Amino acid sequence: xxxxxxxxxxxxxxxxxxxxxxxxxxxxxxxxxxxxxxxxxxxxxxxxxxxxxxxxxxxxxxxxxxxxxxxxxxxxxxxxxxxxxxxxxxxxxxxxxxxxxxxxxxxxxxxxxxxxxxxxxxxxxxxxxxxxxxxxxxxxxxxxxxxxxxxxxxxxxxxxxxxxxxx
Numbered sequence: 239x240x241x242x243x244x245x246x247x248x249x250x251x252x253x254x255x256x257x258x259x260x261x262x263x264x265x266x267x268x269x270x271x272x273x274x275x276x277x278x279x280x281x282x283x284x285x286x287x288x289x290x291x292x293x294x295x296x297x298x299x300x301x302x303x304x305x306x307x308x309x310x311x312x313x314x315x316x317x318x319x320x321x322x323x324x325x326x327x328x329x330x331x332x333x334x335x336x337x338x339x340x341x342x343x344x345x346x347x348x349x350x351x352x353x354x355x356x357x358x359x360x361x362x363x364x365x366x367x368x369x370x371x372x373x374x375x376x377x378x379x380x381x382x383x384x385x386x387x388x389x390x391x392x393x394x395x396x397x398x399x400x401x402x403x404x405x
Contacts, residue, residue: 239273239283239363239370244355245300246279249362254379255370258286271370361388 243249250273258268267287274280298309305319312334315326342354362384369380 239367242273242281243359243363246275246281248275248277249359249384250366250382251276252379252381253366253369253373255373257374269374273366358384
């Protein structure tokens with residue numbers, strides 16, 4: 239969800255999920271999710287745990303602006319535009335960005351850089367994940383009202399003594 243929000247550059251406004259109905263091990267872990275964003279982006283996530291372990295674990299495909307990018311297992315990136323294909327392979331193994339993400343977080347907390355992902359997108363990703371669970375249970379799309387969610391959470395947060403609540 240976070241990665242899709244990052245790629246879309248926005249928070250989702252609607253999510254719909256469907257469990258892939260196959261009995262057996264991992265049956266509850268197989269979900270197809272569709273997210274709609276206010277900026278018009280539509281993203282789909284196939285979260286499947288019932289495949290063969292020898293196959294790639296993660297694949298990201300992005301289509302837009304007349305281009306196609308395919309990231310395979312965070313090791314191989316293929317970019318196609320105007321009939322030309324560029325291929326980049328990781329030289330030092332797989333990089334899912336965890337180390338860079340943690341460094342960016344620390345740098346943002348220390349004030350060295352701006353927050354790399356706006357708070358609204360972080361909250362939107364979290365709320366979309368919760369709404370995805372609801373959608374899988376109900377079978378219908380679920381709205382993701384990020385601003386209302388954040389405003390409600392802020393109203394329900396008790397004030398700390400530093401903020402003027404001197405009890």
